[in-house]
Amino acid sequence: MRTLAFVLGLSVAGAPLAQESKVQLVNAPGKDKAQQCIACHSVDYIQMNSKFMDKAGWTASVNKMIKVFGAPIPESDVEPIAAYLAQHYGKAPAK
């Protein structure tokens, strides 16, 4: 968490636009973990990429952020974040 706090501090110093704070994720269980995404980008990346990915798609996205981009997200958070994103920003399951 210290690493994350440091990272958040840096990103704020990087002068994101004030308007960014108006973009909010859906209030629901899992949001707190998904908020880790803001270390590197505004969360409108998530709304923009909805609703067409399933849980596998969101899992791949979160894993890419960790493995390729080095996001300091614990391995144990991948599942809850992907589940949150799939539920609120994912495509409806096939019936």
Next chain:
Amino acid sequence: MKTSRDALSSESRRRLIAGAGAVAAVGATRAFAGPVGSMAALGFAELPDGTLAEQTLFALPGKVPLIKKTFRPPNFETPVKYFRTAITPNDAFFVRYHLAGIPEVNARDWSLTVAGDSAERTLKFTLPELRKTLAIAEITAVCQCSGNRRGLFEPHVPGVEWGAGAMGNAVWRGVRLKDVLAKAGVKAGAVEVVFDGADHAPLEKTPDFVKSLPVEVALDPNTLIAFEMNGKPLPHWNGGPARLVVPGWTGTYWVKQLARISVVSKPESNFWMSTAYRLPRGLFKTPTFKSQLYSPNEPITTMVVNSLITSLENGQQIPHGKPIEVQGIAWDGGSGIARVEVSTDLGASWQAAKLGKDLGRFSFREFALSEPAREPGARVVMARATGNSGETQVEHLIFNPAGYHHNVIQRLYVEII
């Protein structure tokens, strides 16, 4: 005579939908469901629902309101109305960044380092030194994001969900990259030239945005290090004080806030070259980046031929007796536009549009055609550009997982009332 929306007969509706395919059917449904000028007017109705709901007009410092895709890193799209002229205004030019650390680089403090194992010597240039020592060069060229129109992919693919405005055309002024490289000296074994800008990621572990070009493209006299855009200093959001200009090649190679150039004997293998900005090999007939063929895919290179209708909005109503004015722009990867044909009957017949002034083979080329609208009813307007290379826009999407090279012939619906 009754001329309400209900006058659109079920027969013409059926024809529209059957003829134009699934993507067009979605467009037709939405276009007729909402008033002209609704949110869909910020882009295209085929964009993902979440994109349509989230995007909004927002003005970055020094810019007019652009279509905000994401705030951080900033990704802002140019609304279609700014493409009604061949040159895109600086304050309306799209903004695209991968990494959120974007420093303000003062032109007085800027310097460019040229180095690498295939450079004879390491050099450092300031902006006045570049201007003083090298010949000034100028070119009109389109800068288009590889993923322009990604949001129109069916099925949707993840990424920045652009409509049609992740592009612009400008007069770029600077010095030739080949002249800069000549000062440093290019050794016989040079394979690629690598470019790094001043931007960086918030996290140290994130791969820095570094791109390379084949050495022959770097040495092409049209490849510039530009410090002016449309007669003004290069704007901050478009890579000031100086950026790379690679006419014909997609925007990913146009490295902004250029800081370091390396002439190298081995292919650059960072994430942005080896994994991102790649296409299944051989899917498009664009030039091959020969030193980067070490996996089943290959880097994207030049743009495919494309056009955009700028004079009409989807769902626009035109009184019968008035002409359907079809105007727009066309461009390709550098062969130049040979012709643009326009159809107002869903592709059953095509007429050659009149081409506007030729600003060079890398520029937008304006086109125009006026067609009388006699009978009330729905009409589908299409434009199809062909380059001097013989390449024509496609009828069906050439799908690729990263969402590049969308150049499907556009279909716009107008209603003659």
